[in-house]
Amino acid sequence: MSAKVEIDFTLNGVREQRAVAADMSALAMLRDVVGLTGTKYGCGEGECGACTIRVDGVTLNACLMFAVDCDGREVTTIEGLAATPPGEKLRASFVEHGAVQCGFCTPGLVMQASHLIEKNPGAGEEEIRRGIEGNLCRCTGYRKIIEAIAGAK
Amino acid sequence: MGEAQKTVARETLIGKRIPKMDAPEKASGRTRYLHDIDLPGQLHAKILRSTQVHALIKSIDTGAAKRLPGVHAVITAADVPWQRPIGVAKDHLPLKTGRVRSLRDEVAAVAADSVEIAAAALALIRVEYEPLPPLTDPVEALQPGAPLIHPEPHGGDGGPQLKPGGPVAYTGKPDNVAMTFEYAQGDVAQGERESDAVVEDVFRLHYVTHCCMGVSGVIAEFDASGNLLLHSNTQVPFLHKREFAEMLGIDPGRVRIIQPPIGGGFGSKLDIYPFEPIAIFLARATGRPVKLVYTREEEFEASPTRQPVLLKLRSGCTRDGALTFRAVETLHDNGAYTSWGATTPFVMMQTVSSLYRVPHCKYRTRAVYTNNPYAGSFRGYGNLQATFAVEAHMDRLADAIGMDPLEFRLKNAQQPGEVTPQGMHFGTCGFKECLSTAAARSAYQRKRLEHASRQGDASPLKRGVGIASMLHVGGGAKIYPSDGCGTILKIDDFAHVTLITGASEIGQGSETVLAQLVCEELGLPLSSVTVVNNDTDITPWDVGVHASRTTFIAGNSAIGAAKKAKDKILAAAAAKSGRASGDLQLSGGFVVTPEGEKLFELGKFLRSLHFSDKADLVMTTFYYEPPSHHQDREFKGDVSAAYAWASQVAEVEVDTRTGIVKLLSITAAHDVGRVLNRLGIEGQIEGGVVMGQGYALTENLIVEGGAVKNPSFRDYKLVTAPEIPEMDISFIETMDGEGPQGAKGVGEAPAICVAAAVANAIHNATGVRITSLPFTPERVYRALRGKLEAPVWNVPA
Structure with missing residues (x-):
């Protein structure tokens, strides 16, 4: 219910101009204003990673970022990543390795994995484990997620 | 060929x-989960919860909230005099009237144009309470003169005004005992006389909670003819359809439940919880679709937990290693209301009586009301608690008679064709293969001796191995009229x-x-x-x-x-x-x-x-319909068409300077009947093992004075990727004759015996037996220094 701020940014390769409340999170903007629901609310305080997005290439928790801070930046969500070759490769690997159960954490993990692979294409198992420690999964026990990321490199 | x-x-x-x-x-x-669905014309709901652990509601003033622009409805129990008690014992009104019994209690609810307006409206509701003495210790609940949690009837039009044939109400309780379970086979006194070794311990099992990554939520909507459509995460749509219909006084055929993809279940969605009827009440009051979704904090504070249990176990065996008897008494903290957690003894007593062959057995549970959170069903359903105690005693008895723990287990393990005194028929049973496979693949016997011999070494890092097994229903469970x-x-x-x-x-x-x-x-x-x-x-x-x-x-x-x-x-x-x-x-x-x-x-x-x-x-x-049978009044019966078995060996490293326990590996062997989808079943086992690891080592819902003290992932520690153990999984394929292509159920099995195996491994590493969970660094550190207070059984008879 605070004042609206005009922002201008790139979302999944498309330029967007939106008026958003000053206190709105990037997560709320993506889900409720733009209507991209692949980015999930899991905790709202940066502990679970379900809302992982990439901003100027870096992964962060959309719930901890103000929507207004997207201004002038390049934002990628799971919907954007999924439409690219690296996203398709990750999806295929997550599917093939059984890394998906309820799937609620999956978009965040795929986002985090894309960043991890890009930053460190030679990442070994330990580095992959460390690389996704900010993403919680309650179903899989992580084993198959680690294998999926290793298999998508 | x-x-x-x-x-x-x-x-x-x-x-x-x-x-x-x-x-x-x-x-x-x-994938569109419930959280991702917005219906045209939809309103957003929020619930006002009690600020008091135990109090009388003197008045509720919703005037200011109703006047807030964008608010469509503010309701309290007074607006739904026809509401009925919900839950397993029907002791729980969705909107509280007269009395609040826990901090999660629902006092009022709002439907508004947005979540923000609904939240602002909640802040405008004034509730006047008259505090009552809180009851937050289940032992105290049984003492004479303890505060009573459900002394008066509630429901219908409110207690004394109830009319015959009117709305169903909870009748109230003159004491705090919500449920009792007693089971016996043979003669425990005789078993004790025949014993050469007898051990007794008290175990304390803690609160943990499901932590589904998708928080709870529901969307309720009535059509012009009064038919109810629910978008719901329920795990039991057909049972809930009937219960909602009864609550609304309509034909169940007029309730339709759609389940969008569900962001985790684990048993958390087996009962109706108040948020669901409340969304329905608001949909009826407004004539609009109403969406109600929890925050994560609310999920921690107002979702069911795993059943916390205080458990006293006494067991015996002969000097040549035959089990003679087992006597169990438990106190279940029911919390303020009765959900499925209270009924976990159905499963617990099966493990006590029938995991191993034991001729004499008795089991007793009292589930008592307190002002604490209430427990629901959670993957394993009491079996983690019972197995933790039973498997600790398998090691202690083996020690007492100087027998190898694996040999002791093999000697007492169930085998195919066994009919247990509790009436369970084990057609296929790969238990012995599970034991020997898990032990062989982990080099359990060699490592156990090696690790034990190094307990006195100078190194502060100690390693240990521990074995534990489990029995669980694997062919359904005949609880309802049909399974x-x-x-x-x-x-x-x-x-x-x-x-x-x-x-x-x-x-x-x-x-x-x-x-x-x-x-x-x-x-x-x-x-x-x-x-x-x-x-x-x-x-x-x-x-x-x-x-x-x-x-x-x-x-x-x-x-x-x-x-x-x-x-x-x-x-x-x-x-x-x-x-x-x-x-x-x-x-x-x-x-x-x-x-x-x-x-x-x-x-x-x-x-x-x-x-x-x-x-x-x-x-x-x-x-x-599976060929299984309901239990009789003595809790005897073959409730499942097949039974699943598993043995797991845990290897741990204990840092004696810090008390940090690292789970290095789990070697698991599961009798799954037959592997149908290898990828899927591996995923079930791995996920279950890590859930069991959390139960053993990291997860602890801290409840003090009726309040959840750590309602966030920052302070409630789920296992993360760097912490998972190496997992070696073997499938024992016993080809069950009744199973689909020979398979048995496996969903709960992998989580059940991890904590028990870890406890035995810590003992192997350090010589110290810890009988309470979780094995946090602080608890282990104290235990290693003899400073951990062991749980005591101070429960009135």
């Missing part, structure tokens, strides 16, 4: 690594199959395994099947996704429907080709002869049935 037979030996799907059918959507962010599941199967003109099943998908992979079983019968690829499983107006009845039952029960149901379809197709093909139908098969999308000759392409053949003089479509139904 002759050449001809070889040509038709089609490739089986059973045992293969089959990716989940819903995974591509989920991994690309396209069945229905299937409707349709094969269209293009040989595409629509499998309509009552079974709910909660991420475990049921739709994939059901499709796989159908394809196996019909000789079709998995891409030929669409599964419809989430709409009670379409799907046939199922009792729900619980008790590790779905693959077994819904699998048999799906196979039954597919067999009928196959019979029908082959009979028609036989008539057309002049061959005996027994000679024909379905394979690779064709009707084929034993020699492999393709007689008819299936789609073409189905069209020829359809567009003929005697037009016919291939649509079949099947209802599978």
Whole structure:
């Protein structure tokens, strides 16, 4: 219910101009204003990673970022990543390795994995484990997620 | 095998690594969970919860909240005098009247144009309380003079005004005992006389909670005729349909439940919780769709927990290693209301009486009301608690008589054909194979001796191995009048199959395994099947996704429907080709002869049935009811059509300077009947093991004075990727005669004995036995220094 701020940014390769409340999170903007629901609310305080997005290439928790801070930046969500070759490769690997159960954490993990692979294409198992420690999964026990990321490199 | 037979030996799907059918959507962010659905005209709801642990409600002033722009309805119990108590014991009114009994208690609710307005409206509601003495210690609940939690009737029009034939109400309780369970077999006193070794311990099992990554939520909507449509995450849609209908006083046929993909279940969605009726009340009050979704903090504070238990166990054996008796008494902290947690003794007593052969047994539970959070069902359903105690005593008794713990277990392990005194019939039973496989693959016996011999070494890092096993229902659980599941199967003109099943998908992979079983019968690829499983107006009845039952029960149901379809197709093909139908098969999308000759392409053949003089479509139904039995009044009975077994060896490293316990590996051997989908079953085991690891080492819902002190993932520690152990998983395939393609249920099994194995491993590493969970650094550090207070049994008789 605070004042609206005009922002201008790139979302999944498309330029967007939106008026958003000053206190709105990037997560709320993506889900409720733009209507991209692949980015999930899991905790709202940066502990679970379900809302992982990439901003100027870096992964962060959309719930901890103000929507207004997207201004002038390049934002990628799971919907954007999924439409690219690296996203398709990750999806295929997550599917093939059984890394998906309820799937609620999956978009965040795929986002985090894309960043991890890009930053460190030679990442070994330990580095992959460390690389996704900010993403919680309650179903899989992580084993198959680690294998999926290793298999998508 | 002759050449001809070889040509038709089609490739089986059973045992293969089959990716989940819903995974591509989920991994690309396209899956629409309940949270992602917004209906036109939808309002957003929030609940005002009690600020008092125990108090009388003196007044509620909703005037200011109602005047806030954008607020459509503010309701309290006074607005829904027809509401009925919900839950397992029907002791729980969705909106509280007269008294609040816990901090999660629902006092009022708002429906507004946005979540923000609803939250602002809550802040304007004024509630005046008269505090009552809180009761937050379950032991105290049994003391004379303890505060009473449910002294007066509630529900209907409110206690004394209740009219005969009027709304159903809870009658109240003159004490705090919510439920009791007593079971006995043989004569424990005789067993004790025959014992050469007797051990006794008190165990304390803590609060943990499900932590589904998708928080709880519901969307309720009435149509113009008063029919209710719920978008719900429930695990038991058909039971809830009936209960909501009773609450609303309408025919159950007028309640439709759609389950969007569910972001984790684990048993948390087996009971109706107040938020669901409250959303319904608000939808009725406003005439609009009402969406109610929890925050994570609310999820921690107002969702069910695993049942916390204080447990006293006394066990004995002879000097040559035969178990003689077991006596168990438990105190269950029921919390303020009764949900499924109170009934976990059904499972606990099975482990006590029947995991190992023990002639004399007695079991007693009292579940008592307090002002604490209340426990629901949670993967394993009491079995983690019971197994933790029973397996500690298997090690202690083996120690007492100087026997190798593995040998001691093998000597007392159940075997195929056993009928236990509790009436459980073990048809297939791979327990001994589980024990020997897990032990051999982990080098358990050698490592146990080596690690024990190093307890006195100078190194501060100690290693240990521990073994534990479990028994759990693996062929359904006959709790309700039926434990069945229905299937409707349709094969269209293009040989595409629509499998309509009552079974709910909660991420475990049921739709994939059901499709796989159908394809196996019909000789079709998995891409030929669409599964419809989430709409009670379409799907046939199922009792729900619980008790590790779905693959077994819904699998048999799906196979039954597919067999009928196959019979029908082959009979028609036989008539057309002049061959005996027994000679024909379905394979690779064709009707084929034993020699492999393709007689008819299936789609073409189905069209020829359809567009003929005697037009016919291939649509079949099947209802599978397992051949199991309800327990009698003494809790005896063969409740499951099959039983699952597992043994797990944990290896740990204990840092004696810090108390940090690192779980290095879990070597698991599971009797799963038969592997259907190898990828899926590995995922179930791995996920269950890590959930068990959390129970053992990191997770602890801290409840003090009735309040949850750590309602966030920052302070409630789920296991993260760097912490998971190495996992070595073996499948013991006992080919259960009743199971679908020989399989048994496995969903809960892997989580059950991890903590027990870890406890035994810590003992092997350090010589210290810890009987309370979780094994946090602080607890272990104190225990290693003799400074941990062991749980005591100070419960009034």
